[in-house]
Amino acid sequence: MLAVQSAAFDPGQVLNEFTAKVGNSGAVVSFTGLVRDxxxxxxxxxxxxxxxMTEKAIGAMMDKAQARWxxxxxxxxxRYGELAPNEVIMMVATAASHRVEAFEAADYLMDYLKSCAPFWKKEVSHSGDIWVASKxxxxxxxxxW
Amino acid sequence: MQVEVLYFAWVRERIGLPREMVETTATDVAGLVKELQTREERYALAFSDLSALRVAIDQELTDFDAPLKGAREVAFFPPMTGG
Known part of the structure; x- marks a missing residue:
């Protein structure tokens, strides 16, 4: 499942629903990213x-992860739009037969989301605005990978 | 040919537009960039350091030497910061 949305979501609920549909998978890994101040x-x-492009790029990463692991x-x-400090930005969850596959696939997806999904973050502070530079x-x- | 050019993040802010239709005679992305650079100061500023920019044609990441033939949409933006 892929969602690109401005609305807030509850990562606990997403994880519970995800876990409920993975059947006999054996391993579920999730990562949640928050706004850091x-x-x-x-x-x-x-x-x-x-x-x-966002949906296409992430869809392609998910297809690769799904096949490889x-x-x-x-x-x-x-999410996109305006997010307050500590709000949930994003979440990845993977399910596989064994933990190594689930961990590696989640790690891979995070690396690709960082550098290959067309998102740009701007920190709006009391002292001014700054575009977050890629590292x-x-x-x-x-x-x- | 006519192509829709999109700008994101600080590229959009420097140029002052999110998107525009551009009439171009360029055959590749680098040629289109050259045309844009000569338009106005704000374009020259936005395209002053190509190593700080990424480009996508029809929503697929590509390189500055990619041909424009058949392109409908060309997007310029800084390196992505998702996650």
């Missing part, structure tokens, strides 16, 4: 995306 100055995070299920939810380490992380 490193300076204590953040008003909100503004997340922009490229409608159309033989996943029984896979879910990605990613070279994030693009290099793709070489792991």
């Amino acid at each position: 490193d300076t204590g100055d953040l008003k909100h995070m503004q997340i922009e995306h490229y409608p159309g 033989n996943l029984t299920e896979c879910t990605v939810i990613h 070279q380490a994030d693009e290099e992380a793709l070489n792991r």
Whole structure:
């Protein structure tokens, strides 16, 4: 399941529903990303995306993960718009027969979401606005796969 | 040919537009960038450092030497910061 949405969601509920439909999988791994406020100055995070390309790019990553790690299920939810500190930005859940596959697939999806899904984050702070720069380490992380 | 050009994040802010139709004689992305650079200062500024930009044709990530033939949509944006 893939959702790109502005609306908030409850990661606990998503995980419960996900776990309920994976049947005899044996292993479920999930990751939840939150808005971090490193300076204590953040008003909100503004997340922009490229409608159309976002869904295509994430769909392609999910297909690859599904095939490579033989996943029984896979879910990605990613929000856009204005998000307050500590709000949930996104979530990945994977289900497979064994934990190694589920962990690796979730890690792979996170690396690809960071650098290959067309989202851009802007930190809107009391002291001004700043576009979050991509880290070279994030693009290099793709070489792991 | 006519192509729709889209801008995201600080590229959109520098140019001051999210999208526009562009009439171009360029055959590849680099040629289109050259045409845009010569338009106005704000374009020159947005396209001053191509290493800081990424490009997609018809919603697929590509390179600056990619041909434009048949393209409907060309998007310019900074490196992505999802997750």
